[in-house]
Amino acid sequence: MNRFSINNIRKEFLEFFKNKEHLTEQSFSLVPKNDKSLLLIGAGMAPMKRYFTGAEKPPAKRIATCQKCIRTGDIDNVGVTARHLTFFEMLGNFSFGDYFKEEAIEWAWEFLTETIKIEKDKLWVTVYDKDEEALKIWNEKVGLSLDRIIKLKDNFWELEIGPSGPDSEIFYDTGIENGCDSPDCKPGCECDRFIEIWNLVFTQFDKDEQGNYNPLENPNIDTGMGLERVSTVLQGKKSVFDVEPLISIIRKVEEISKVKYGVEAKKNTAMKIICDHSRAATFMISDGVIPSNEGRGYVLRRLIRRAIRQGKYLGIENQFLCDTVQVVINEWKEAYKELSEKESYILKVISLEEEKFKTTIDQGLELLQKEIDIIKEKNVDILDGSIAFKLYDTYGFPLELTEEILKENGFNLNKDEFVSIMEQHRKMARNARNKTGSSGWKDEQFNIETSKTEFTGYTDESNASEILSIVVDGTEVNSIKNGQKGAIILDKTPFYAEGGGQIGDTGSILSESAKINVLNTRKFNKDIFIHEVEVVKGEVSVGEKVASNIDLQRRKNIAKNHTCTHLLHGVLRNLFGEHVNQAGSYVSEDRLRFDYTHFEAVDSETIKEIENRVNEAIQADYKISVDFLNLEEARKTGATALFDEKYGDVVRVVSIENFSKELCGGTHIEETSKIGMFKILSEGSIASGVRRVEAVTGKAAYEYLVELNNVVEELSNIMKSTKDELLSKVTNLKKESKEKDKEIQRLNNEILKNSMDEILEQYEEINGIKLFALKLKDKDANSLREIADKIKDKNNSCIILLASELNEKVLFVSSVTKDLIQKGFHAGNIVKEAASIAGGGGGGRPDFAQAGGKNPNKIDDAVNAVRNILSR
Numbered sequence: 073m074n075r076f077s078i079n080n081i082r083k084e085f086l087e088f089f090k091n092k093e094h095l096t097e098q099s100f101s102l103v104p105k106n107d108k109s110l111l112l113i114g115a116g117m118a119p120m121k122r123y124f125t126g127a128e129k130p131p132a133k134r135i136a137t138c139q140k141c142i143r144t145g146d147i148d149n150v151g152v153t154a155r156h157l158t159f160f161e162m163l164g165n166f167s168f169g170d171y172f173k174e175e176a177i178e179w180a181w182e183f184l185t186e187t188i189k190i191e192k193d194k195l196w197v198t199v200y201d202k203d204e205e206a207l208k209i210w211n212e213k214v215g216l217s218l219d220r221i222i223k224l225k226d227n228f229w230e231l232e233i234g235p236s237g238p239d240s241e242i243f244y245d246t247g248i249e250n251g252c253d254s255p256d257c258k259p260g261c262e263c264d265r266f267i268e269i270w271n272l273v274f275t276q277f278d279k280d281e282q283g284n285y286n287p288l289e290n291p292n293i294d295t296g297m298g299l300e301r302v303s304t305v306l307q308g309k310k311s312v313f314d315v316e317p318l319i320s321i322i323r324k325v326e327e328i329s330k331v332k333y334g335v336e337a338k339k340n341t342a343m344k345i346i347c348d349h350s351r352a353a354t355f356m357i358s359d360g361v362i363p364s365n366e367g368r369g370y371v372l373r374r375l376i377r378r379a380i381r382q383g384k385y386l387g388i389e390n391q392f393l394c395d396t397v398q399v400v401i402n403e404w405k406e407a408y409k410e411l412s413e414k415e416s417y418i419l420k421v422i423s424l425e426e427e428k429f430k431t432t433i434d435q436g437l438e439l440l441q442k443e444i445d446i447i448k449e450k451n452v453d454i455l456d457g458s459i460a461f462k463l464y465d466t467y468g469f470p471l472e473l474t475e476e477i478l479k480e481n482g483f484n485l486n487k488d489e490f491v492s493i494m495e496q497h498r499k500m501a502r503n504a505r506n507k508t509g510s511s512g513w514k515d516e517q518f519n520i521e522t523s524k525t526e527f528t529g530y531t532d533e534s535n536a537s538e539i540l541s542i543v544v545d546g547t548e549v550n551s552i553k554n555g556q557k558g559a560i561i562l563d564k565t566p567f568y569a570e571g572g573g574q575i576g577d578t579g580s581i582l583s584e585s586a587k588i589n590v591l592n593t594r595k596f597n598k599d600i601f602i603h604e605v606e607v608v609k610g611e612v613s614v615g616e617k618v619a620s621n622i623d624l625q626r627r628k629n630i631a632k633n634h635t636c637t638h639l640l641h642g643v644l645r646n647l648f649g650e651h652v653n654q655a656g657s658y659v660s661e662d663r664l665r666f667d668y669t670h671f672e673a674v675d676s677e678t679i680k681e682i683e684n685r686v687n688e689a690i691q692a693d694y695k696i697s698v699d700f701l702n703l704e705e706a707r708k709t710g711a712t713a714l715f716d717e718k719y720g721d722v723v724r725v726v727s728i729e730n731f732s733k734e735l736c737g738g739t740h741i742e743e744t745s746k747i748g749m750f751k752i753l754s755e756g757s758i759a760s761g762v763r764r765v766e767a768v769t770g771k772a773a774y775e776y777l778v779e780l781n782n783v784v785e786e787l788s789n790i791m792k793s794t795k796d797e798l799l800s801k802v803t804n805l806k807k808e809s810k811e812k813d814k815e816i817q818r819l820n821n822e823i824l825k826n827s828m829d830e831i832l833e834q835y836e837e838i839n840g841i842k843l844f845a846l847k848l849k850d851k852d853a854n855s856l857r858e859i860a861d862k863i864k865d866k867n868n869s870c871i872i873l874l875a876s877e878l879n880e881k882v883l884f885v886s887s888v889t890k891d892l893i894q895k896g897f898h899a900g901n902i903v904k905e906a907a908s909i910a911g912g913g914g915g916g917r918p919d920f921a922q923a924g925g926k927n928p929n930k931i932d933d934a935v936n937a938v939r940n941i942l943s944r
Contacts, residue, residue: 076306077316078161078299081188082138082407085163085297088183089136094165097131099140099408102359103368111368112142112356116164117273117294123168124235124275124292128597133170138163138299138407140355144371147378148476151344154264154304154311158375159352161299169290176272176293177209180242181216184270188306194245196220196259196266200227200238206274210240222259235275235292236285242270244305269305270297313344317403321347324399329386342382349379350396351404357418358410360655362669362761363425369760376425377470381433391426394419409707417651417669421761424671436469437477444481453482457489464494524599526564529577529739530698534621537562537581539614543602552588553611560588560603560612566622567593569601573657574634574738579622586610586618627739629661629770632747635696635728635740636686636769637666639750641712642732643685644668647678654712655762659738662772666765667758674763679755682765686750693745694729701725711735749773820855824862831859832866838942841892842870845935851876853922856885860920864889871897873906873938875931882910882925884934893918905941906934 086096100119104110113119116139122128139162149156167176184190197216199206201223210216230236243259243266251257251265259266276291300312307315313322325343326333333343356372363373376393383392397418405412443459455478463469475485528535542549544558552558560581567590570576576593587609596602612618637657644652648670656667674682701709703723711725711733726736728744741747748770758764768776784795793801835844844863848856856874863872864887872887886903900921907914907923910930914923925934 076188076303078303079317079403079407081303081306082161082163082299084187085183085299086136086138088187089134089165089179092134092165092179094134094136095132097135097137099138099161102140102142102356103361112371113139114141114143115139116141116162116296117166120166123166124294129599130168133168134166135168136163136165140359140408142352142356142371144375150348151313151341155267155301157300157312157348159348159355163297163299163302164295165293166295167293169292172276172291172293173206173272173274174209174213176274176295177206177240178213180270180272180295181214184242188302190244190305196222196243196245198222198224198227198241198243198259200240201225203227203238203240203274206238206240224260229273229275229294230277230279233279233281235277235288236279237274237276237291239271239273241268242272243267244269246305267301267305269302270295311344313347318347318351320403321350321396321399324396325383325386325392328392328395329383329388331386339386342385345382346379346386346393346396349375350393351400353379353393353422354397354400354404354411354418355408357421358408358414360653362421362655362759364760373425374470374472376422377429377433377473378476380426380429381437381473381476384433384437391423391430393422393426397422413707414653416649417653420651420671424761433469436463436473439463440469440474440477444478444483447483454484454486457486457491458493460485460487460490461493464490525562525601527566527568527601528564529566529568529622532566533624533627534619535564535566537564537618537620539612539616539618542612542614551611551613552605552607554586554607554609557591557604557606560605561600562603562618562620565593565601565603565620567601567603567620568622568627568739569593569595571595572736572738573637574630574659575661577622577627577630579620581605581612582619582621583610583612583616586612588612588618590620590622626661628741628746629772630659631739631741632770633661633664634659634736634738635744636690636747636750636767637664638726638728638732638734638736638740639686639689639744639747640664640666640682640765640767641668641734642728643682643689644670647682647685663753663766663768666767667762668765669761670763671761673757674755679752682755683750683752689728689731690744690747690750692731693743694731695743696740697727697729698740699725699727706735709733751776824855824859828859828862832863835870836939838939841942842867843939843942844870844872844874845938846874847931847935848874848876850878851883852878853883853885856883856922857920860885860887863887871902871938871942873902873935875906875910875935877928877931880928882907882912882928882931882934884910884912884914884923884925885920886916886922887920888918890919902938902941905937909934909937 090096100113102113104113105119107121110118116137117124119139120130120135123130141160141162142158144158146156147158150158165179184195185192197210197220199210199221207221207223210221211218227239227241228236229239241259246265246267248265250263252261252263254261257263257265273294274291275294276288277285278288279285300315300318303315304312309315312318322333322343325346331339333340352375353372356368361368361372363369363376365373379393401411401415401418411418440463443455447453447455460471460474463474464471471490478485539560540563541561542552542558544552544556552560567577567579568574570593577590578592579590581588581590581603586607588605588607590603590605592604594602594604637659641654651669653669654667655669658665700722706723706725709725713735723735724737725733726740727733750767750769751773753766753768755765756763784798788795788798791798791801831846834846835842856876860872860874863870867889869889869891871892874885876883884903884906886899888897888899888902898918900915900917903921903923904913904915907925910925911927912923912925915921
């Protein structure tokens, strides 16, 4: 293998900084943890923002990573330029108040020139024009001549508020033949001669809300080097897509499409897009992102669909993405073990999404091409937004895809019109690359400095503790007294802090003179336990010795439910397959909720089977054991891990004999029989590919069954039957009700038949158009539809608006004949206008639509509005 393949450069970088006493961390998940300011991780430093701000203590003062990143802000340039990617890997070394500019610069130079042996005379650097310190280090310490150090006023990294500082960029000179022939061509020029490969950010200021740059007491280092870019340089390639192993994905596309790479520009672009998006989708799914219509799920769906569309352009008719994704898994699994661990799951998600989109793209492309042909004939260059909306709303064809195809054909879209039609219905994410604003650096946390809390709760239900800190109303105080609420931090605690889906412990903290109720327990800065408290007697102070006692019965009930989620997880994987993974959970003392990845509906018989298997596992009286292993050992034992969790070197493995093995920090019981019983309350879909089970165990399950039995007894009394007879009695009652409904419908039809002649005469002509605008009483939607159909049967050209007052609300139905649709009339728009006046909403097809309103008093106004539309 090429020494300078991506995989080898990654290894050399991390090994280099490991020898410089850096903690070399695994990449964080692409899904941000505890950071609502980001949709996806888009930079190497993004997962460590809290370390830079001091909100969280880093595991080491020196860290080096190779971070997975997703950016879709420049998605239109992917495959067009030589360097744009949506997914990329960012190499970075970070210092949190340890070393600063001199070491960062010298080590960067050492790695580039001595470790991976880039020729020194090929490297140039830029510095902030006011950063004389960095310039001096480059010149005097590194020995770089001043004519290869370029001062730029833009070399300053900052947010609106928060850490900021100058930066120094390192460029590689690809040669004069790639330049612009200007004698002033140097880094900063717009031509392709100089490639930026590394950026060193010297975070030495804290910018406040007034715009002042306050020097940080402990300045930090944040560097970023694009792995694909530096591979391009080292492998002597002109494009990131030509480096190993990205070129392997391209070769697979060649094989599938029978199209030769490097021959035709547009087809080259299509292959590059498939390559990039296959890699991005693979890593996003491995980190737990599922295709959906909003947020990061929409980013994933858009990438997959763009890749499919490019495959269509290359002439690929069958599903193919699983083949390119398989190459990604094979080539990157050595560095990212989660890819092989979740291989079957990743391929399943890709396969289902591609299958789902195949019909959509076939229909959409055909319709869009027809519309393009029409506007060509009309000699216009803009497509109506209404057509794009029809493609989106009726056929599920993405707006971005419509815009892309139009752009490729030299046309534009009337997007304002599209947005206007879409109105509140357009809720999907508009920008996958959220800009990190100042809010990203803020966090409503306690302003405290204290040592970490020792957790004893795995073995102890109470212990003696010392109060390290007290917080009231967000401020550290020396004491807290009767009637006050606040937070207490102890040197050690038996209270479990909420995490991993498990709620926090409650209980009491006692001193000789005080009693304090613990209302909840949670973590701050990973290893400080916050006890949310209310003082019910006396007063306590910092430094005081206290007794900490958890609510033991509550803890036991929580532990039963937590162990049961592990049993449920095991049953689901055994029943449905290894693509099932935990996608979230909630464990309290009275119920459990378990979210899992699965792509098909679960019928009632299967739900009974799940319930039965979990209860069998409970009755088997499996023993629960806990081991602390290093992460690699835990993986080898087959322990299941969460998608988005970042684990330390040593992990806690919870095993239920041969039934289940998971990495878990929660509390559990000793034997499954202590759970008692398990009862599913509900099961259903909560998102595309994610389902949820809600259930109860133990005493809560017993209480649920008692309540259910009481309901059955009450129903039996009402029906004057025994419990055994109840089912047949209800069945017969339902049958009788259906027969009566049929009779009522028959009578209504007779009444309608007798009154239709009168209805057919109730029209008015406006501008030569027949309008049936009728106000009816106590007609449901089906009746209104039937009346509309009968009117259309007798009239080849008309517009219908029917309004019915029913149960103090309004129902609207509109219908338009084909000839008037062609003239621009739209039933959906008509009914929407009427419903909005009556305080409601709705819509539908051009030929038929229905809606609802809240205010019957506005029916006349609504009908008049439609008359006005026709008059105009």
